[in-house]
Structure formats: structure tokens, C-alpha cells
Amino acid sequence: MRRAVQKLALVAESATACSSLHQQALAPLCTSATSALAQGASQSPLCQSNYRGRVFVPASTRGFAANSHDLFNQHKDTPDNNADNVFEWTEANLKRAQDIIDRYPPNYKASAVIPLLDLAQQQNYGFLSLPAMNSVAKMLEMTPIRVYEVATFYSMFNRSKVGKYHIQLCGTTPCRLQGAQHLQDTLEKTLGIHIGETTKDGMFTLSEMECMGACVNAPMLAVADYSGGVEGYSYNYYEDLTPADTVKIIEALRKGEKPKINSQYRNKAEPRGVIQDGKWTPSEGTLTLTTPPRGPIVTNPDL
Amino acid sequence: MALNMQRLGRMLPSLPVSRAFSTAAGPAATQATSPTPPSPPPPPPPSDTAEVFVDGQPITVPKSFTVIQACDAAGVDIPRFCYHQRLSIAGNCRMCLVEVEKSPKPVASCAMPVMPGQKIKTDTPLVKKAREGVMEFLLINHPLDCPICDQGGECDLQDQAMIFGSDKSRFVETKRAVDDKNLGPLVKTVMNRCIHCTRCVRFSSEVAGTEDLGVTGRGRDSEIGTYVEKLMQSELSGNVIDLCPVGALTSKPYAFTARSWELKSTESVDVSDALGSNIKVDARGSEVMRITPRLNEEVNEEWLSDKARFQYDGLKRQRLNTPMVKGPNGLQPATWGAAFEAIRGAMAGAKGDEIKAIAGKLTDAETLVATKDLLNRLGSGNMKHEDDVAAEPVCADVRSTYLANTTVMGFEQADAILLVGTNPRHESPVFNSRLRKAFLDGAEIASIGPNIDLTYKYQHLGSEPAALSQLLASEHPFLEKLKSASAPAIVIGPGVLRREDRDAVMRAVHELVDKAGVVRPGWNGFNVIHDSASRVAALDLGFVPSASARSAPPPKVVYLLGADDWMDREVPEDAFVIYQGHHGDKGATRANVVLPGAAYTEKSGLYVNFEGRVQQTRAAVPVLGDAREDWKIVRALSEVLGARLPYDTHSAVRARLAEVAPHFALINNLQQPVWLNGEVLQKDVPFQSPVNNFYMTDSVSRASAVMAKCILAKQEAKN
């Protein structure tokens, strides 16, 4: 009984969390972003409910392209990213790139575009500048637009400058149900930035990602570390997070330490437990799938 | 994948069945008979065909057909947006859904190959509902701005929404908004309207060969664009306007100037290059509002170069609309009578070959023959075409020596092509797309001439004639390629004909032709292409200096037929110059008497393209002011000069044309020339294309503001 009540409360809370998240995610994009945040997003002039009670979002507030970091699917010149920037492959990376290209038949060189873009992104401190993409195109004998198409399609390619640590918070349903919104609030408070922004010191960029496949240890976030170039590059998952853990991880990263990766509370599947109300709650027995399975649902009684 | 699909797409044009058979057939089938015009080969053996049932009606189609082509062949219209018979199959609009028996879901007919015995249904409730649903999806993000859209009235989406769509949408959310792209001075974009059929992307990568456009982003955020703002580099970029099924890509110069239903269309022929692309001149009142291509499989398919499409605004600027006579205060407007009197006065002092005529790039065949007759009656044989800049005139005796004997369509069968001194991308962009088509079908292309981007890969053998000698001396493996090819072709550019060592180059080419067997029974791979519309007609009519004229003293009277690019030595300082044309340019500035003629949209005239095809322009708009059709001016002048020409009607001039050169009686047909084989090679003078500036080659395009903008945009793109 107690458990059932807890569950209900959880569902209710995550439901409110979801709706407030929806509004807050939009809030930074509203023209009067700060005031809108202060008043609560429902007061924002851009986020009105229409007559059927649905939240309707004017197109002008659509913030991001494929990922929650790049704003456009077209190139816009910035000081960090324009045709006059220089991108030179390092000696070591050139060799890596050649190794990657050698994996594919010579007439299908273009197949190497994704790994090569990834390499270029690692070397270029986390984002693909125009010259970086052009150099990949040249290396693979592709026309640049074909490379741009790939780079804009995949959300893990960044096309505008990111911080040294790219923090990617999972925002898909299982993590949301387990309190990803609390993590987001904590991160935003700790870092002083919103989704899609970079801290002033250039250390952290906060993004929201779709499911990264660690639902069993929800909520989770991934941190891409671009501070060390290709050699020092890492892409780590931090799972089973409470808001306090998140702050710890951020502080550790800020000091240049290496926080514990993967689940913060368990090793593989043990011990059993769950993040509940922002706390690690060990559990006993089976929590789900406790009732005997239902029979097949028959919609047609004639069958 | 795109390339494979593209070849598949081109192999399967959605044409009536018999036509499709002829395109689907290999080169060997047509070679056995005659290369051109490609006679329809026998229908493929039964094993290559499949019988399918479209709405219960049986039809036999090649097995390579897709369901949509089978339906087209059966005369059943299938709605479509992304499918285009000349582009690869994308299958992303889903509008062509049909029901196929035993298939649980509706199938996209453009991407589904036919199977023997397939039962295709196109009018079932399922199909109707599927189309309605697809249309509803397509309209979700399509703005309702038809009243301010230039595509309104000729829009595929508009038409198909009327026929196949529902009357209402269930979408109440906000439509998306997309940045408009700047693709240069020709193509206007309104990207909100885009339905992502990707026809423009496929066109630019497959037909134009300049991969500028792409789809960036994904899902709802997909955008068509260049990612980095830049000019569309192709000379065929205007064709994306025709391809776009909605109003996302429209013509920038035509924007908001007219509605499609106000326009009166006239079928005509383009004169901006020597290919003679078939065009439709759309006019409203006395104004040419736009020019669009007309389908002609044998010449331009359905493409048109940017110059041909957008130079029409030059027809409104710098026009000659009244006769002028030079007085003490320069050229002054005069009456026709006064102008003719002035000419008669000048002609009185000139005898025989002292009267000279120079034909311009846009002169029609009627005027050429009338001028030739007039000069002959006045005792002069001193006439030439302004493209004939070498000391020795081009020999017009053997027709096959100055024509593209393979024919434009024949190039699709060629499997080894050697370009000599030509830049087809600028000299004839639409012809260049044929060469690209041959390249995509596996033809090996090599070039001796300018080393530039021809939109396809080719071996560059050298920039000078020395490379030709090396090739002849078997020093290059490409000779073997030519020899072993089943359908080799050599293309000689107009730049070669202007060289002083033309005859030597031609001789070398003829040797190469012999050595590599480029001309063989059933196949003639020797081609000369030209860059101006009147060139071939001038040669066909013998508009070349007579034997006596070649050693004649400097002329006293020079009759310029719209010639603006003559060499200075052709027109002596003290000569009396008559300029007959439609634009004030170099010729009119030099002239003593200006006679206003008609531009190609204002008269019916015959032009011969570089494969020898006689085609006619038709008057779309009236002539301006006091101007007259050109042959009429010559005819009237002949009477003043006392050498009356014996034809009073247009048909009589045409009859005279056919008398001089019989193929002029066969308009739109190709008469195959008889092949006959034909001194110091300037080994280190590089081959050059005469077309240095694609956008401005004649008086019309020089007067066009749009073309000037194109040049500016190109320069900016370079900087």
C-alpha cells in the first residue's frame, strides 16, 4: 500500500516535472527570457495555451537544430567558426584518419565520413568548424555539401563552439520519470546556464540528449571531455544520479579530477535500488512485474 | 546509392511505351542502322517484358519499368512530387501510393519495380485515402500563401491538393519557419514552401554536376540549402525553378511580374548559343515576361541554360526602334526612306566586292539568304560571318566538316569522347549536360584545351595542339581507348575554328579520326560545335567570301547584319557602315546608317543548330517602334538599290532558302550530312574557348541587367 502511494506520488511529481520542464526549456528562448523565468514560464508572452488547452509554441521560439546546442541547420559565421579559420590535421590524427579510411574499399572512401568527422571534432575541441568539415570532404574526395548533410543530421556532431566538458543530460521518458528534471535544475543552478548554453569560463556546455540507452540506471548524464584533444578524449556516462551526485561530479570535473564513472551506487546490477526523491533507495524483492502476466488481449471475440 | 538509383532512373523514363523502348535500348541496336535520328529499334524480346494490369487493363511493359511508369504507359495519372523521369528515384514524397494486389499496404509506385502479373489499382478507396493522408501531411508545414506565390496557377501542389487532397486539415499547431536561402541573382527561394522532394538536390548533383544543394538537418528541421551561403555554380541553375513542384524555388527576375494565366505562350527556339534549345516565350501584351524550356528529347531534353532563360530583360534595353542616319551631330533619327536614300548614295560609289556584308551571331537564315542574293545582284561576293576571324574563311563545301555529326542525342551512346579546344560548359551548357550523361553511363572523356571544371571527370591531355600531335603519335593511352571504343566521338570547339592554324589542327584531327576509326559504318563520331546561333546557317547557305572577294581591296560599304564582334581590320576607318540589328552596341555606334530590325522573339526566322537541325523561332511579341523583320528590310533595300529581290512573302523566302540548301525545307528534322574526309601546327598556342564570359555573348545578353548581375555574383563568389 505504502509503495503504491509512493508510486502515485512519483508519477504525479514527474508529470509536473515534465510540464514545467517543457516550459522552462522554452523559456530561455523567449524574447524576455530572464523576466519570463522569474515570473514562471507560464507568464511568458510566447507560451500561450490555445483555446483547446494545448500548449502552443510559436515557431519563432523553436530553438535548436538537430541537437540542443546548434541553433541552425545553416552555417552562420562566428569568430570561432568561419571560412577563414584554420584546421590542420595533427600528424598523429592524420595517421588515425588514414587508418580509418583504409578500413573501407577505395571506391567507397566516403563511408569513412562519420568516423572522420568524429575525429575532427575531437581534435577541434568539440565542434566541427567549417574548415574542419571541408578538410574531411577533401580527404574523402566528397563535395563539401555531402559532408555538411551528415554533420547536420547527427546530433552528436556539434557545429558551434562548446566548452571543455560537454554535459549531455538525458531527457527521455525513463530518466524523466526518475527525476532528470531535478538534475537539470541542479545543473542549471550550479553552472548558471541553461540548456544549450556554455559557461562564461568556457568549461561546461549543457545539452539535453535523447535516450542514451542507460535507462536501467536512470537518471543519467554523459560528459564528453574535449580538454585533452584526441588522446585525452573521453565520453563517459554517469548513472544513478542524485542532484548531490551531480554537483559532486561537476565540482570534480572543474578541479580536473576524474569522478567515478557509470553507476554511482552499484556495480553492474547489484545492489538493487532506485533513485527516488533525489535519494538512492535500496530495494528488496521485485518492484516490477510482480503480478502474473495477463493473457493475450483479444479484441475480436470471434477469434 | 544515389548514383545507382540515378542510372536506374534515367534508364526508365516515363514516356509512352514505344518511346521508352528506344531509350532503353543499348547503343549497339541503333548503330547497326544509322546513328541519327535514332530509328526505333525492334521491341525487346518477350523475356524482357512483363504483363501487368493497371485498373484491370492489361499492358505489357519492360521489366525494368517501375509501377508508376507502367501506370503512365497505361494512361493512368499517378500524382507525384519527388518522382521525375530524368532524375534518380527518391521515393520520399509518398504521393504516388497505389494499391497492389496481395500487398498489405499501399506501395510507393515510383520505387516499386513491376512484376509479371501484378495487379495495380489506382482508384480504390484505399488509394484515395492514402493520397488524402499524404497530402494532409505535406500541407502541415506548407504555408497558405498561394495568393502571393509566383508558382500559383502552375503549382503541382496546388493542383494535386485540389484533385487528391482533403478539404480540411486536422493540424492546429504552428507551422514551421525556415530561413530563405540566397542562391544568387537567378533563383529566388521561399523555403517555408518547400516540401523536401529533393528534386533540386538531385538535379544539381546528377544533371548539372555541381553539387551545391543538399538537405541539412533532419526530420521536421530538414532544410534544402547550400549550408554555407553561396552562389549556385551551375549554368543550368534555372532549371530547378521548373523542377520545383511548389513555389520554394522561383525565378528571381520574374518574381511578382506576371501570373501564369495572363501569359501567351509562343513556341520558339533559343539563339543564345548554337544548340538551339527549344523554348516557350511567355509574353503579356508587348512584353516578354519569361522564357521556359520546351521538351525536345533530341536537342535540350527539358533543360535550358541560364543565359537562354534569363537574358530576356535585355530585349527591353538599348533597343533600336527607328532608322538613324549619321549627320554632323552624330546619328539622328530618320525615316526609312531617308535611311535608304543615304545607303543608295553610299552604294553608288562602291563596285563589286567593295560592298561587304558581315553576319552577326543572331541573324536568321532568311536574312542571310536575302543579303547574299542582294550582294550577288550588286556584283559582290564579299560576305562573311563575324565568327570567321581567322585569315582564311572556314570551308563551307562539305557539310559534315562543320557539323556535330553524332547529333546531340547520339552522344548518349558514345563511350569515348575527346574534346578538342572546347569548353562545352560555357559554349553550350545544355549540350554539356548530355556529355555528362554519357560520362555517367560510363563514357571516358578526355580534353585537349582549357583545363577547367566541366562538371564531370575527364583526362586533361594538354592545353596546346602539341597534345594532339602526341596523341596522334600514339604516345598517349587514350588513343587506344578511342580505338577500342564501340562509339568514339571527337568534339571540336568553336575556338579551334578561330585559330590561325585551324586547317592544321583539323588535319591532325582528321588523321586521328582515321587512325582511331571514329567514323565507321553506322557511326560518325566527328563533331564540330559552334557557339553562335547563325553560324551553321551561314555556312549552309555559303555565306562565305567568294574567291574574288578574298583578294578584294578594303570595302567601301560594310553591311553589318547585327554584327557587333567583328575584327577591326574587317571594317576600314573610311568605310560607310550600315548596321541592321535590334540592339545598340558596338556595331550601331560605328554605323553611318542604322536600320532597326527584330529580335528573335519578334520574328519568325530559321536557325540551324550545330547538329544541322533547322528550327524556327516564332514571333511572340510585336516589333518595337519602326523596326521591321530583317529579311523585309533587305528586300525593301534591294528595290531602292535597283536590284529587286524576287520574293515578297515569307514563304517565298523560305522557298528560296530551300532552293539554296534543300534541308531548310525540313524544319525540325535532321538531314544527315554525307561524310567526306578532308599546315603548320602552332604547337604551343593554347586552345582557348571563344566564350570567355558565359553570361554575355551577344547583344541581347549584353543588354540584360540580369546577366550583368550574374557576372557580379560570380565575381563576388570568387573573391
Added chain:
Amino acid sequence: MSLRQHLAKVIEGNEVKDLKGFAKWMLSWEGVKMLGDGNIGFIKLIKGPTAGTYVGQDHYGNKYYENNNLQYDRKRWVMYKDTFDYSSSTIPPEWHGWINYINDYTPHNHNFYKPHYMLPTEKTKTGTDGAYQPKGTWTTPKKRNWVKYSAWQPPQA
């Protein structure tokens, strides 16, 4: 409703000073026009200010009224400011939805989104000198004498 009450409402709704002003108003050209043009007269003198509750006013001075007891499609109406040249194009977009029963939002109960590129609405220019005329339009000399082509000017010696 007595005649006195009715008149009071008409006077208030049309922002006339008092009964004397009303009489003066009725004897002016505007009054003649209202009597002659039944539509505007009916709205301004009979139904307009009296049959419902006042909802609001737009920047043109058009007044909006509502009475939910009336039959469908007659529940909301506008009393135009202009008597002589009243036009439904003077209804601004924020009132458009309300008066056409598309929604229940008016500027008084809803905060409309105003994008930075939004221009103030204008009355239609159809029928006025400001209306768009295509080239060649006979009535407008500038448009009538459009330049069909530019002739070449020979260089002066």
C-alpha cells in the same frame, strides 16, 4: 427599455455630449448618412450600443459589443467609428478572431504575442489612390505611361 434609456445608451456609445449634441449630430452629414445608409444607421442608432454589453475598443475607435442571448452568429458585433467609410478591414487582427467566433480572446483578456517585425494594421486601400495599380492602368498617369523598353541613344558627336 424606455426611449430615454435607449437614447442615453446611444449617446454614450457614440460619445456625443448630450441630447442637444445628439440632435446636432443627427442633423449633420453624418446623421443624414446614417438615416440614408440603413446598415450603419441600424448599428449606430439601434442595435449597436443598446443590445449588448460593451466589450472593448480598438485603436481605430471601433467598439465591440456582445450579447450571448442572441442567436448564433449575431452574438458579437462591431460599431464602426467611421460613418462614411466604414470597413471590416478596420478590425485589427487581435479582434478578428473574437468577432468571427474563432476564439474568445480580445486584447482585454489576452496577451497577444507581438513579434518585432509586426507592422500596425491599416485599413484596406482598395478603391483609394493608395491602392496598388498594375502598370498600364489607365487611371493613373504614372502607371499608364510605363516605359515599355528603353531605346538606344546614339553617342553624340
